[in-house]
Amino acid sequence: MGEVIHVAFGAERMWEQTHAKTVDGLVSVGALFGDDEPLMRAKAECVTRLLREIVEEAPSLQFNTELPGDLNDEQTDLVRAAVKHAALRGIQAGMTHSIQALMASIYDLCTSKLTARPS
Numbered sequence: 001m002g003e004v005i006h007v008a009f010g011a012e013r014m015w016e017q018t019h020a021k022t023v024d025g026l027v028s029v030g031a032l033f034g035d036d037e038p039l040m041r042a043k044a045e046c047v048t049r050l051l052r053e054i055v056e057e058a059p060s061l062q063f064n065t066e067l068p069g070d071l072n073d074e075q076t077d078l079v080r081a082a083v084k085h086a087a088l089r090g091i092q093a094g095m096t097h098s099i100q101a102l103m104a105s106i107y108d109l110c111t112s113k114l115t116a117r118p119s
Helices: 010-032 036-058 071-102 104-111 111-116
Strands: none
Touching: 010 036, 010 104, 010 111, 036 071, 036 104, 071 104, 104 111
8 A cells, every 4th residue: 555656548658668669679779789778778768759749749730721602601611621631631641751751760860770781
């Protein structure tokens, strides 16, 4: 009794898992190429912080568009919802691609692995 248990839910849990995987991966690959563990852990902190900033601090979406004047209120609402949905999907696709591209090169960016490649 009286024991404090810390549990992360939802997004925070996902971030903790991402951080743990990033640390494990960078430490493992770094060890193969002679990189210091403390440095790899610090780089993993930086990577996780950067990813979280990209995802959580994306600017809000604001757009203006002219709609045809002959639409009733229901049609106007439908068009606005469709335009907003399309714009959000485009942002999501762009962010997903950027994060995947970054993570695909993370070992090259954060370890000495890249120096081991033939020129």
